[in-house]
Amino acid sequence: MMLALVGMLLLQMGAATRAIHDYNVYHPYTEIDSWMTGILIDNPDIVSIERYGQTYEKRDINLLRIGERTGAMKKVAWMDCGIHAREWISPAFCQYFIKQILQEYRVHGSRMAAMMKEMDFYVTPVLNVDGYIYSWLNGTRLWRKNRSPGTGSCSCYGTDLNRNFNVTWGTIGVSTNCCSETYGGTAALSSPEAASVTRYLEQRKADVLLFLTIHSYGQLILVPYGNPNLTAPNYGQLMKVGLAAAAEMKKVHGMSYRVGTSPDILYPNSGSSRDWARLAGIPYSFTFELRDNGTFGFELPEEQIQPACEEAYSGAMHIINHVHREQFNAAVSVATASLLGVLLATCVTVANNAF
Ligand SMILES: [Zn+2]
Numbered sequence: 342m343m344l345a346l347v348g349m350l351l352l353q354m355g356a357a358t359r360a361i362h363d364y365n366v367y368h369p370y371t372e373i374d375s376w377m378t379g380i381l382i383d384n385p386d387i388v389s390i391e392r393y394g395q396t397y398e399k400r401d402i403n404l405l406r407i408g409e410r411t412g413a414m415k416k417v418a419w420m421d422c423g424i425h426a427r428e429w430i431s432p433a434f435c436q437y438f439i440k441q442i443l444q445e446y447r448v449h450g451s452r453m454a455a456m457m458k459e460m461d462f463y464v465t466p467v468l469n470v471d472g473y474i475y476s477w478l479n480g481t482r483l484w485r486k487n488r489s490p491g492t493g494s495c496s497c498y499g500t501d502l503n504r505n506f507n508v509t510w511g512t513i514g515v516s517t518n519c520c521s522e523t524y525g526g527t528a529a530l531s532s533p534e535a536a537s538v539t540r541y542l543e544q545r546k547a548d549v550l551l552f553l554t555i556h557s558y559g560q561l562i563l564v565p566y567g568n569p570n571l572t573a574p575n576y577g578q579l580m581k582v583g584l585a586a587a588a589e590m591k592k593v594h595g596m597s598y599r600v601g602t603s604p605d606i607l608y609p610n611s612g613s614s615r616d617w618a619r620l621a622g623i624p625y626s627f628t629f630e631l632r633d634n635g636t637f638g639f640e641l642p643e644e645q646i647q648p649a650c651e652e653a654y655s656g657a658m659h660i661i662n663h664v665h666r667e668q669f670n671a672a673v674s675v676a677t678a679s680l681l682g683v684l685l686a687t688c689v690t691v692a693n694n695a696f
Pocket residue numbers: 425428556557
């Protein structure tokens with residue numbers, strides 16, 4: 342009894358501490374980690390934390406799985422943040438996104454509440470944990486890659502995780518020099534981080550409707566593929582949905598986001614997680630490059646966290662709603678169509694009988 346009381350008090354104290362999590366500042370990894378635990382404690386009915394891999398320096402890579410536990414296999418919307426260490430607005434967005442979807446879920450009768458019965462969100466707030474922690478040390482704010490050491494005679498650190506996935510690996514927009522910012526690693530999936538994402542999603546890809554990976558900066562929505570010789574079979578649909586998302590984003594604070602493949606609007610590249618996800622069969626795959634256009638670059642001031650997150654949320658939700666509607670309303674339409682068929686057949690029978 343006493344222990345239960347103490348436990349309750351500790352929970353309440355924890356809740357009080359968590360209540361001050363400030364979404365308008367950047368947080369070091371230890372704070373994001375505690376925040377994840379807090380989200381779990383506050384929402385045990387719909388949130389679980391899943392460890393699905395380890396970084397080079399043996400830190401856990403965790404995602405928050407958010408959705409109603411129906412007992413059925415559910416569809417999945419994936420989001421990862423912080424694959425590039427210095428893009429601090431990205432983990433800030435994942436925190437904001439989780440706060441928002443949980444708030445909306447708690448509104449009785451909301452679309453989010455309905456959606457979470459059919460679809461789970463798998464959100465990794467920081468994928469490149471080692472790199473993110475390193476970017477918080479003195480003088481290394483602009484670190485991008487993971488923290489694996491170079492091999493052979495190369496003494497630099499880090500593989501660019503977004504050049505290390507197994508899709509046209511090592512072919513274009515990638516470096517073989519381990520000191521380069523875009524060093525693709527010794528082989529596809531040579532980094533434990535990219536290997537963890539791949540292994541995890543390979544098992545679930547049939548249920549994953551959407552893969553959304555969050556970067557900065559440049560204000561872009563990128564669709565597959567980074568290699569100009571490849572075109573996604575649903576390129577037209579990806580562009581249509583991406584352009585509509587950008588239009589929604591513009592409505593929020595007037596900011597323009599361009600939409601296209603990486604070679605068309607940024608630069609060609611290979612080995613990205615977005616391209617791997619599309620090639621693996623996940624139908625909708627996008628990269629968001631958040632604010633800004635280069636004024637502050639990776640060091641986006643904290644005053645811009647909230648507006649950047651608000652507009653990105655609007656774009657992400659446009660895509661999520663589209664993907665969800667397409668999956669589940671289509672199923673409803675099929676059911677309605679067969680019901681109509683039965684009714685029509687009945688009418689025809691009645692009509693025949695009448696004559
Ligand atoms: Zn990036």
